[in-house]
Amino acid sequence: MPGITREEVAHLARLARLELKPEELDHFAGQLDDIIGAVARVSEVADQDVPPTSHPLPLTNVMRPDEVRPSLTPEQALSGAPAQEQQRFKVPQILGED
Amino acid sequence: MTTTTDLVSYEDALASYDPVMGLEVHVELGTRTKMFCGCSTTLGADPNTQTCPTCLGMPGALPVVNATGVESAIKIGLALNCEIAEWCRFARKNYFYPDMPKNFQTSQYDEPIAFDGYLDVQLEDGETFRVEIERAHMEEDTGKSTHVGGATGRIHGASHSLLDYNRAGIPLIEIVTKPIEGAGERAPEVARAYVRELRELIRALGVSEARMEMGQMRCDVNLSLRPHGREKFGTRSETKNVNSLRSVERAARFEIQRHAAVLNDGGTIIQETRHFHEDTGSTTSGRVKEEAEDYRYFPEPDLVPVAPSRAWVEELRAGLPELPLVRRNRLREQWGISGTDMQAILNAGALDLIVATIDAGADAASARKWWMGELARAANESARALDELAITPEQVARVTALVTSGDLNDKLARQVIEGVLAGEGTPDEVVDKRGLKVVSDDGALTAAVQEAIAGNPGVADKIRGGKVAAAGALVGAVMKATRGQADAARVKELILQELGVEG
Numbered sequence: 001m002p003g004i005t006r007e008e009v010a011h012l013a014r015l016a017r018l019e020l021k022p023e024e025l026d027h028f029a030g031q032l033d034d035i036i037g038a039v040a041r042v043s044e045v046a047d048q049d050v051p052p053t054s055h056p057l058p059l060t061n062v063m064r065p066d067e068v069r070p071s072l073t074p075e076q077a078l079s080g081a082p083a084q085e086q087q088r089f090k091v092p093q094i095l096g097e098d
Numbered sequence: 099m100t101t102t103t104d105l106v107s108y109e110d111a112l113a114s115y116d117p118v119m120g121l122e123v124h125v126e127l128g129t130r131t132k133m134f135c136g137c138s139t140t141l142g143a144d145p146n147t148q149t150c151p152t153c154l155g156m157p158g159a160l161p162v163v164n165a166t167g168v169e170s171a172i173k174i175g176l177a178l179n180c181e182i183a184e185w186c187r188f189a190r191k192n193y194f195y196p197d198m199p200k201n202f203q204t205s206q207y208d209e210p211i212a213f214d215g216y217l218d219v220q221l222e223d224g225e226t227f228r229v230e231i232e233r234a235h236m237e238e239d240t241g242k243s244t245h246v247g248g249a250t251g252r253i254h255g256a257s258h259s260l261l262d263y264n265r266a267g268i269p270l271i272e273i274v275t276k277p278i279e280g281a282g283e284r285a286p287e288v289a290r291a292y293v294r295e296l297r298e299l300i301r302a303l304g305v306s307e308a309r310m311e312m313g314q315m316r317c318d319v320n321l322s323l324r325p326h327g328r329e330k331f332g333t334r335s336e337t338k339n340v341n342s343l344r345s346v347e348r349a350a351r352f353e354i355q356r357h358a359a360v361l362n363d364g365g366t367i368i369q370e371t372r373h374f375h376e377d378t379g380s381t382t383s384g385r386v387k388e389e390a391e392d393y394r395y396f397p398e399p400d401l402v403p404v405a406p407s408r409a410w411v412e413e414l415r416a417g418l419p420e421l422p423l424v425r426r427n428r429l430r431e432q433w434g435i436s437g438t439d440m441q442a443i444l445n446a447g448a449l450d451l452i453v454a455t456i457d458a459g460a461d462a463a464s465a466r467k468w469w470m471g472e473l474a475r476a477a478n479e480s481a482r483a484l485d486e487l488a489i490t491p492e493q494v495a496r497v498t499a500l501v502t503s504g505d506l507n508d509k510l511a512r513q514v515i516e517g518v519l520a521g522e523g524t525p526d527e528v529v530d531k532r533g534l535k536v537v538s539d540d541g542a543l544t545a546a547v548q549e550a551i552a553g554n555p556g557v558a559d560k561i562r563g564g565k566v567a568a569a570g571a572l573v574g575a576v577m578k579a580t581r582g583q584a585d586a587a588r589v590k591e592l593i594l595q596e597l598g599v600e601g
Contacts, residue, residue, distance in 0.1 A: 061405055063168060
């Protein structure tokens with residue numbers, strides 16, 4: 001049983017706004033299937049006595065006090081932006097999602 | 099937006115259908131820093147001056163949750179009579195949109211910090227309606243987009259957009275109701291009363307100023323109609339970002355009328371988001387949800403679970419302030435006023451001012467009388483809120499003290515208040531400057547009384563003949579002669595005494 005279908009890859013690509021050609025869909029479906037298969041082996045070794053976890057360390061309640069720390073300067077913040085305008089990140093037209 | 103929307107009258111809509119609502123309210127917490135990093139949350143800063151690698155979603159940056167943010171969430175949950183999770187996690191809500199540089203919003207999914215509560219709200223006539231709360235969860239606000247090149251600053255027709263991430267990461271609590279059923283024709287009023295009660299509650303808890311006009315509190319109104327007698331809910335529309343109490347009521351009302359028109363024509367309601375327009379009170383279609391939302395939620399691996407100890411929860415519960423509805427009911431009883439009177443006080447924004455005036459020494463009846471009478475009129479005339487008037491509760495209390503001691507009568511007190519509002523100084527300064535003391539000096543009054551008797555011999559004879567009621571005319575003459583500054587009761591006594599008649 002495949003871990004992921006071609007249709008699911010197409011769906012994920014659409015959600016991520018990636019344009020994939022038909023041959024790319026086939027290609028990635030195969031690759032992702034291999035990856036999912038490899039990761040799925042974890043559940044073979046994890047027995048009933050191993051609870052699922054979302055964090056590698058058994059910690060809870062790691063919090064910080066509500067104290068202001070220095071921010072980046074706007075120049076630093078924008079230094080990696082492909083485009084900027086009026087000290088803001090400039091992004092292409094956003095369509096169809098008003 | 100040029101197409102007109104078919105509506106049926108509100109009465110006709112309610113005659114055929116039963117509205118069901120769901121309200122989602124987002125509250126921006128008033129913490130000093132963001133939810134997952136130490137950037138400041140101060141409003142009005144220059145664009146992109148309050149960001150860091152964490153809230154910009156830089157690779158390798160790690161979030162740590164704000165303890166005050168969690169505490170505020172628990173307080174809100176407790177005040178809404180919710181259960182507080184013993185253990186819960188954050189989740190990534192994945193979506194592709196530039197308002198979050200991370201391409202996901204850190205939120206909570208199936209493990210909200212608070213769940214299963216209720217909020218009792220009071221309607222205009224004093225009736226109470228219980229709104230059940232589904233959940234309250236922690237998340238973060240998004241950045242602010244500016245759309246450039248479009249005709250109206252809207253996204254359609256824009257050539258590009260500009261992003262300021264100062265707001266990205268500010269703590270938000272999202273409060274979701276269970277379906278609100280059974281409100282019938284009062285559904286829009288219930289929606290408004292709920293949002294107002296929630297706002298009062300949030301303010302009383304001190305976790306946010308919850309100013310809707312500043313975007314610190316925003317409401318989504320979900321609404322559907324079902325034919326009377328049917329159990330199953332109809333398809334709902336989601337009107338987003340309705341940002342004033344009045345708009346919440348109008349949006350619900352509009353959607354009831356619109357849905358009814360569609361259903362009457364045999365049409366089907368499309369599940370979609372809609373935008374509310376303040377100017378027309380109408381909604382227009384936004385994004386159609388073609389495919390079920392696919393946010394691919396999964397537990398946030400960069401944050402550890404939040405497991406509030408029961409001791410902490412109980413400590414927070416013990417520290418909750420008196421909740422607004424309880425306080426209002428207590429004051430209503432103490433003051434001996436009706437629910438309608440209390441509603442009027444609330445609508446006028448006078449409750450806290452009246453309480454402060456009483457705290458400053460005034461009696462409740464006088465405090466209410468001045469704020470709801472003279473001062474409400476003054477506020478109305480200058481189109482301002484009561485708390486924007488140039489008079490403090492302490493000053494109002496001082497005026498009532500001067501009335502109680504007999505130094506001022508009501509008429510003079512009104513002039514004192516007028517003077518304070520006009521910036522002439524404190525009540526005592528206005529009294530001095532304008533010379534507004536009640537004349538209670540018998541010597542001065544007796545002279546004025548004798549003059550009035552001499553000037554009105556006919557009236558004086560009637561009184562001597564036993565018609566005590568006629569004394570009113572002479573009192574009026576004395577008040578006129580003293581420009582209203584005489585103590586009327588004392589004047590009457592002196593007149594009767596002067597004419598040798600028993601009062």
